Amino acid sequence: MKVAFTTPEIFSLVRRTNLAEISEFLPKTLHALGADVRVFMPLHGDLAAENILDLAFAGDVVIPEDKGELTLKVYTATLQGTNLPLVMFDHAELFRNRHPYGDDNGPYADNWRRYAAFARGVLASFELLRFSPSVIHCMDWTSGLIPLFQELEYRSQDPKHPAAKAGTYFALHNLAMQGTFEREILPKIGVPLEYFRSVDGLELGGRVNFLKAGIEFATIVGTHSPNQALRLQAEERGDGLDESFKRRKKELVGVLTGIDYRAWDPGTDMLLAQPYSLEEADPLKGKRKCKAALQEGLRLAVEPRTPVISIIGRFDSDSGFDLLAEAITPILERSTQLVMMGPGQPEVLERLRTVEQTFSNCCRVLEGYNVNTAHTLMGGSDILLLPGHFHPSNSLCAIAMRYGTVPIAYGSSGLEDTITDIQKDPKKGSGLFFDHYGVGSLLTALDAARSLFKKSKDWKMFVRRCMEEDFSWRESARNHLLAYRRVTRRARPGK
Numbered sequence: 324m325k326v327a328f329t330t331p332e333i334f335s336l337v338r339r340t341n342l343a344e345i346s347e348f349l350p351k352t353l354h355a356l357g358a359d360v361r362v363f364m365p366l367h368g369d370l371a372a373e374n375i376l377d378l379a380f381a382g383d384v385v386i387p388e389d390k391g392e393l394t395l396k397v398y399t400a401t402l403q404g405t406n407l408p409l410v411m412f413d414h415a416e417l418f419r420n421r422h423p424y425g426d427d428n429g430p431y432a433d434n435w436r437r438y439a440a441f442a443r444g445v446l447a448s449f450e451l452l453r454f455s456p457s458v459i460h461c462m463d464w465t466s467g468l469i470p471l472f473q474e475l476e477y478r479s480q481d482p483k484h485p486a487a488k489a490g491t492y493f494a495l496h497n498l499a500m501q502g503t504f505e506r507e508i509l510p511k512i513g514v515p516l517e518y519f520r521s522v523d524g525l526e527l528g529g530r531v532n533f534l535k536a537g538i539e540f541a542t543i544v545g546t547h548s549p550n551q552a553l554r555l556q557a558e559e560r561g562d563g564l565d566e567s568f569k570r571r572k573k574e575l576v577g578v579l580t581g582i583d584y585r586a587w588d589p590g591t592d593m594l595l596a597q598p599y600s601l602e603e604a605d606p607l608k609g610k611r612k613c614k615a616a617l618q619e620g621l622r623l624a625v626e627p628r629t630p631v632i633s634i635i636g637r638f639d640s641d642s643g644f645d646l647l648a649e650a651i652t653p654i655l656e657r658s659t660q661l662v663m664m665g666p667g668q669p670e671v672l673e674r675l676r677t678v679e680q681t682f683s684n685c686c687r688v689l690e691g692y693n694v695n696t697a698h699t700l701m702g703g704s705d706i707l708l709l710p711g712h713f714h715p716s717n718s719l720c721a722i723a724m725r726y727g728t729v730p731i732a733y734g735s736s737g738l739e740d741t742i743t744d745i746q747k748d749p750k751k752g753s754g755l756f757f758d759h760y761g762v763g764s765l766l767t768a769l770d771a772a773r774s775l776f777k778k779s780k781d782w783k784m785f786v787r788r789c790m791e792e793d794f795s796w797r798e799s800a801r802n803h804l805l806a807y808r809r810v811t812r813r814a815r816p817g818k
Contacts, residue, residue, distance in 0.1 A: 324807055326353060326360040327456040327489070329445050329466040331423040331438075333409075335374045335402060337367050339423050341716050342496050346462055347402075348583050352800035354407050361454065363445045365418040365437075366398065366411040374403040381410075382451050386443040388436075389511045395444045397451060410452065412444045423465075435504040438533065439512040442468040446477060446486040455485035458807045461493045464502030467537035471514065471525070474540055490814030492807060493541030495534075495555075498562040498713065499641045502533030523570065527563055538567045542574065543810045545803075547716055549577035550739035574813065576806050579740055581796030582721045587701075589726045589790075594698040599727075601790050607783055610702065610727055617703025621687045623660050629685075630776050631660045632769075633704040633728070635697060635719060636711065638667030638675065643710030643733070648674070649762045650710070654769065655682045662700060664689035701726040706772055709738070712760050717741040720754075721794035727786040730754040731768050741794070745785060746771055753789045 330346035332339055346362070353360045378400045385394050396413040413419055417437045425431050446469065449455060461469045470491040477487035506519055508531055519526050525536045538544050546552045552575045555568040568575060589609075590600030596616035599609025611627060618625045632654065636642040642665070655661055655678075663675065667690075675688045689696060701707075707723040709732040714720070720730045720741050732738045734756035745752020746768075757768040776782050 324358045324458065324804060325454070325456045326350075326358055326458050326460055326807065327363055327445065327449070327454070328353075328360055328460045328462070329363045329441075329469060330462040331365060331367075331441075331465045333362060333364060333402075335404075336364075336370045337423060340497070341718060342462060344583075344718060345494075345496070345580055345716065348581065348796045349800060349803065351402075351405055351407050352581070352796040353803065354405070356797070356800055356804065358804065361408040361410055361452075361456075362402075363410045363448070364412070365423070365441055366413040367418055367423055368420045369422055375409070376401045376403055381448075384444055384447040384451055386440065386447055387513055388440065389513075393440055395440065397444070397448050399452070410448060412441060412448075414440070417441075434502065435508045435512065435531070435533075438465045438502070439468055442466060442472050443476075445469060446472055449485040449489075456489045458810050459489045459491045460807075461491055461537055461541065463494065463496040464500060464534040464537065467493070467502060467533035467535070468512070469537070470540035470542070471518070471536045475514070488814075490542040490807075490810035491540075492543050492545055492810050493537035494545045495538075495547070496716070497641075498534070498555075498564070501527075501535070501562070501564075503527070503530045504533075506531055523567075535564060535567060538564060538571060542814050543806060544568075544571055544575050545806060546575065546577045546737075547714075548579055548737055548740040551737040552577035554735060554737070576809065577740070578802045578806055579794065579799055580716050580718060581799035582718050582725070582794050584725065584795055587698075587722045587725060589702060592698055592702065594695055595702040596699075599702075601787065605783075606727060606790065607786060610786075613699070613702035614705070615703075617662075617699055618660070620699070621662065623687065624684060626660075628777075629658060629660055630705040630773060631662065631703060632706045632708050633700045634661070634663045634665070634708050634710065635692070635700065636665045636709075638663075638665050638671045641711065641713075643712060644671065646712075646760065646762065646765065647708075647710045650765050651678055651686075653762070653766055655686055657766075657769070657773065659769075659773070660685045662687045662689065662704070664692065664696060664700065666691050701728055704728045705776060706731060706769075708769075709733070709736070710765065712736060714738055717794065721792070724753060724789040724792050724794075727790045729772060729785060729789060731765075731772060732756060733760055733765075734758045735760075741792075745775070751788070752785065753792055 328350045332343040334343040334347035381397045398411045400409040597609040597612035599606040638644045679688045714737045742754035744756045755768045757764040
């Protein structure tokens, strides 16, 4: 299986979102399973150059742009510590001196131009590289125009080109980020106005939508879980795209992502006060030491019988902060300790600091994201609260479970294939859901968890079940290969 994997970021080189983790570990594991996979990405100015090996100039690709042409330089390389091939596109104005999405002032105004050029560059480079992929794996909105340009410029005009022969797998990551722009860009990126249509076209809410382009024109559309694939077709669950998902339901698949157990293993994690594993008679013995170290390090009361609840993520509505803002006070009034880590707007962080001062004995706010701190939080916490109404990946939840940290999440958030609710299946439960997206429902789930926590024998069994769950990248990669075979079977002429 030959796979062209397209992404704006990859974990070891440039990381802005957790899309970077998927974009590294999935291709690496596919490669280990024997797939001929190459990662295609822009050569951003902030790439970690020390992790790029054997950088070599492969040649130029000349692509149409507005009323002229644009030249992209193409480089090949290898990712440090792996045999994973990289293909990178260089352009001084579009990529080299810029970040993947934007800067401190917000998203770049010309992201439409940048990622239209990237999409065309990927397709044009196959001939230069003498690479004929069976599947083009397109990660999220930044690759959304690839299936469309493939239809417009290769299948209909140059069917012998390797870009015309591949099927496309469009992977949804975060529906909150759709890549929307004014319709005036259409002639500038060479897309006929007829493709700006509400049904099976690029239009959504009167604007050009790159994510919708990928959904409408890809061979297969992939989501992060089978249940999510079903829920996206429901009104108000598809972020305005539910009609597109309904129309393409036969081409909609759900494949769970994985986590890197070499990086996230409590049995070998040297960042923990005491590593622990299922091989021990009582793994909670080590976890209790981690909890005490966490409490002491954060100047919280060292109280083993008080549950420590962690929240990790950006403090905004996409991550559930709208709900969390209402729930913080009643959570802290329930004899708990709450640790929140993540970035946010200054006014939001100021509000959280006020809460921290009010509950100084049981609340801590850690501004920004620090991976080392994330390890100690996973090791020392009893519960991970995932308040978001939608989770584009199950990785944070899966990591928590491997560390024996019980997840509590919204029951329609996309984690239904990761968590088994102990309230509905006491013998197989590995977490808890709150059924309604509201404070009352969240607190009911938290109270159920607190009740279990007080029963040490039951809690120990609960934690062991969490740690036994397997969300390895190897399993995820195998399922992606099955999805790719579906792509190759269904690859068809354009609409």
